[in-house]
Amino acid sequence: MIVQTVLGLLALYSVGASASVTVRKTDKGPTGYEVDFKYVNTTANRVLIGGGLMPFSDHFHTTLNNRAWYDPHDYKPGDFYVAGGQMPDGYQWPYEMKSDGDGVWSYTTPLPSGIYSYAYLIDCDFPPNCSIVTGQLVTDPDLPPFENVKGDQVSSSFQVPFDARFQGTDDITANFNYALPAPAEFRGTVKSVNYTSPGSIHPAPDVHHLALYLPAEYGKVEGKKYPLLYLSHGAGGNGNDWENQGRMSSIMDNLIAAGHIAPTVVVMPSFYNLDDSLPRFVMGDASTTFALPAPERIRENYQKHLFPWVAANVPHVCDAPGCRAFAGLSWGGRLAYEMYAHATDYFDWYGLFSPATMNVSYVDAGALAANPALGRKGLFVAYGLYDSVFEAALDGLGVGFLSRVSPFGGHYWNTWQDELWWFGVKALWKPFPYTQRTGR
Numbered sequence: 001m002i003v004q005t006v007l008g009l010l011a012l013y014s015v016g017a018s019a020s021v022t023v024r025k026t027d028k029g030p031t032g033y034e035v036d037f038k039y040v041n042t043t044a045n046r047v048l049i050g051g052g053l054m055p056f057s058d059h060f061h062t063t064l065n066n067r068a069w070y071d072p073h074d075y076k077p078g079d080f081y082v083a084g085g086q087m088p089d090g091y092q093w094p095y096e097m098k099s100d101g102d103g104v105w106s107y108t109t110p111l112p113s114g115i116y117s118y119a120y121l122i123d124c125d126f127p128p129n130c131s132i133v134t135g136q137l138v139t140d141p142d143l144p145p146f147e148n149v150k151g152d153q154v155s156s157s158f159q160v161p162f163d164a165r166f167q168g169t170d171d172i173t174a175n176f177n178y179a180l181p182a183p184a185e186f187r188g189t190v191k192s193v194n195y196t197s198p199g200s201i202h203p204a205p206d207v208h209h210l211a212l213y214l215p216a217e218y219g220k221v222e223g224k225k226y227p228l229l230y231l232s233h234g235a236g237g238n239g240n241d242w243e244n245q246g247r248m249s250s251i252m253d254n255l256i257a258a259g260h261i262a263p264t265v266v267v268m269p270s271f272y273n274l275d276d277s278l279p280r281f282v283m284g285d286a287s288t289t290f291a292l293p294a295p296e297r298i299r300e301n302y303q304k305h306l307f308p309w310v311a312a313n314v315p316h317v318c319d320a321p322g323c324r325a326f327a328g329l330s331w332g333g334r335l336a337y338e339m340y341a342h343a344t345d346y347f348d349w350y351g352l353f354s355p356a357t358m359n360v361s362y363v364d365a366g367a368l369a370a371n372p373a374l375g376r377k378g379l380f381v382a383y384g385l386y387d388s389v390f391e392a393a394l395d396g397l398g399v400g401f402l403s404r405v406s407p408f409g410g411h412y413w414n415t416w417q418d419e420l421w422w423f424g425v426k427a428l429w430k431p432f433p434y435t436q437r438t439g440r
C-alpha cells in the first residue's frame, strides 16, 4: 500500500505490505526522489518493468520519431519521458529487476516528477512485444489498478513529486505536483459505476460502465447543484484510464482547492463495447484497439443512453448547457470535436486534448454560418510538442479558442495531465467567447 501524508513537504512511503512500490525523498541527486519496486514471483526467470514505464529523453534530442533513450539513473534536469519512437538495435532496457534467489524481485531508480504507469514483464526479452496477449504482463498484485472488472486496466501507477533543487531547469517546466493528493478537505471521491445501456456487451449484457468523480463538497450543501464535465479516454482505453493512469481526481481536487474552478462532477464514460457491431475490445490487446467506434456512433449512443442516465441518477448536478462540458484525449478529443459540431446545444465548453482529428475537416465557414453557436463556445485545443497527432485547427475563422502546446509532450499521460490542468486553469467554466484577455 502507498500512503500519502501532507506535512508541509509531501512525503510518500509504504507501510505494511512487504512488496509494492515505495517513493522515497532522498534530498540528493539526480532527482531528489528514488522509487523502490518490490515484487514476489517464485516461478519467473527474468522480470522487467514496463507497461508504461519508459526511458527518458530531453528537449534537444527529441523529434516526432526520435528519442534519446536515457536510463533514469543518468537523469539531468529537463529530461522527460515521451511515448513512442523506435528502440535502437541492441538497446539495453534500463528497468531490469534483480532476484534475491528466493523469488523476491527488486529494482531501485531515481525518477523525476510525474505519473508513471507500470506492469511487470515476466520472462520477456523485448518490452514492446510483451503483453497480456503473450501472457508475459502482470499488474502489481500489491498495488492493484483502479478498475471496475479485473482486466479492465493492465497497469498500476504511482506519482513522484517535484524537487526544484534537482529537477529545476530553464528549458521546460515538468513539475506535476498538481497531480499529487490535495489537502484532505479537498479530496473528492472516484468510483466505478455500472449503468443501463441497451446493447452493451461489457461488463455485462445491456450494462455499461463509467467512472464518476464527486468533489469533496458534493452533497454537503443543501440544494447546491454542481457543473458536470464529461471526460473521455482515447483509443485502447476505457473510463478507468483517467484515474488509474492520469490521477484525474487529484488534478480536479487541486484545481478546486486553488480556486481555478468551482467544485465539478466528472463522468468518465467508456466508448468501446457499447454494442456488438465491432470485435470485442480487450484492454492490452492491441489487435482490438483499432476497431474504433465511429465518433458519431458514440455520440448517438451517449445521447440516447448515457446523458439521460446521468441526468436521472447523479442527483446534485445542474441540468443546462451553461454548466456542462465535454473533453477527451486522442480519439476522445476527436469525440469532443464531434460533440462540438453535433451536440452544440448540449455543452458550452469543449476540451480537445491531443485530438485525433486527422482526416476530419474542422468547422469551416459554411458550418459556422449554418450553426453560429459554434462561434460562441468555450473551446480549448491542446497538443504535445512531440505528439504524433499534432495538427493545426480553427485559425482564420474568427472562432475564439485557447491553445496549449505541452513543451515535453508526446502522446501520453504526462501530456494529458498537463492538458487537463491547463484546461481547468484557463478555460473551464470561464466566460466565453474567449478573447485576448481570457485566462490572463
Ligand SMILES: *[C@@H]1O[C@H](CO)[C@@H](O)[C@H](O)[C@H]1NC(C)=O
Pocket: 040, 041, 042, 043, 044, 045, 122, 138, 141
Ligand atoms: C509469476 O510469473 C508467472 C510466469 O512464470 C505468471 O504466470 C504469474 O502470474 C506470476 N505471478 C504473480 C503473482 O505475479
Ligand SMILES: *[C@@H]1O[C@H](CO)[C@@H](O)[C@H](O)[C@H]1NC(C)=O
Pocket: 126, 129
Ligand atoms: C517484436 O514483434 C514483432 C511483430 O510481431 C516482430 O517482428 C519482432 O521480431 C519482435 N521483436 C523482438 C525483438 O522480439
Ligand SMILES: *[C@@H]1O[C@H](CO)[C@@H](O)[C@H](O)[C@H]1NC(C)=O
Pocket: 148, 149, 192, 193, 194, 203, 204, 207
Ligand atoms: C459492474 O458489473 C460487472 C458485471 O456484472 C460486475 O462484475 C462489477 O462488479 C460491477 N461493478 C460495479 C461497480 O457495480
Ligand SMILES: *[C@@H]1O[C@H](CO)[C@@H](O)[C@H](O)[C@H]1NC(C)=O
Pocket: 356, 358, 359
Ligand atoms: C487518414 O487517412 C489516411 C490516408 O487515407 C489513412 O491511412 C489513415 O488511416 C486515416 N486516419 C484515420 C484516423 O482515419
